[in-house]
Amino acid sequence: MLPTIEGIYHNLYRTYGPQYWWPADTPFEMMIGAILVQNTAWTNVEKALDQLKDHLDPRAIHELSDQELESMIRPSGFYRMKTQRIRAFLSWYEMYDYDPKRLASKSTKELRQELLHIKGIGSETADSILLYAFNRHVFVIDAYTKRIFNRIGFDLDEKYEAIQQFFEMHLPKKVSIYNEYHALIVEHAKRFCKTKPLCEQCPIRTSCRQLI
DNA sequence: TTCCAGGTTC
DNA sequence: GAACCGGGAA
Structure with missing residues (x-):
């Protein structure tokens, strides 16, 4: 049995x-961590987040050049790809003024669909964000x-x-x-x-x- | 020194 | 199914 x-x-x-969980101080940090941890051990993500810590804000990351962002998240691996994934995520998030409260009225299904349309966010990353950043039952x-x-x-x-x-x-x-x-x-x-x-x-x- | 683990895209 | 990657284990 x-x-x-x-x-x-x-x-x-x-x-x-x-x-x-999730080990993050803000929903934004959680979402960045969710992208960085793809195919990667969390210990390496911690190193990347530590190097990013003075820029753990959507507008601050937006200011960074690709090269700067790549070098900061390097320890998490796949750093070129993940830089582009963070960029894609940020340009979606910008439509809501980087404000999670603006997403609160969306249904879980709707929010999930939006996340899945961001290039570089698949089922697992989308669901982690839904659960740990937005407290949705997923x-x-x-x-x-x-x-x-x-x-x-x-x-x-x-x-x-x-x-x-x-x-x-x-x-x-x-x-x-x-x-x-x-x-x-x-x-x-x-x-x-x-x-x-x-x-x-x-x-x-x-x-x-x-x-x- | 090589080997392994691991989400997403195309 | 290959490509993307750095770090820890073997």
Whole structure:
């Protein structure tokens, strides 16, 4: 018998405690972090954000040349590409005067569509922004989610939205749970459910099919 | 020193 | 399916 999605949540929460995501001081910093973390370890994003810290404001970034921005975010990798993605994001955000309050009246679906139309923002980045910058109830799916739950015994090989729907269907519709759950998944994937998993020491091994 | 992990676009 | 990338692990 497979454990339930909600049961695994409680198990992880009991193990790791609350994660208080996203690690950012402002919604804007969160959104920049979401772009920088694409295909990248968070430790490298921290270095990039640290070098950007005096410019962590949309107008300040707008003032930077491509070359300056590229060199500041270099440690996060894919820096030329990410510079262009930040530019594309900023020109969308500028239409709302860089003011998240101006986006508050949009439905989640509408906001998601707008984010997805920005070149360089795909499903995962859009949903991270919706959840962690706008507090919308959207469950974020990433490579860690698929890896952990496939190992546990679920069959998550469908496309992004289908997997997302599956999680949302099995969870209470609460932003706080979506927020913590994704953060806990990331923590668990980094500590134990790595590419090369540490099953012997895994705190949730008893509910995992991988080990049996 | 090479190898690996990882979202998005085209 | 390749290309984009720096940093940490092997």
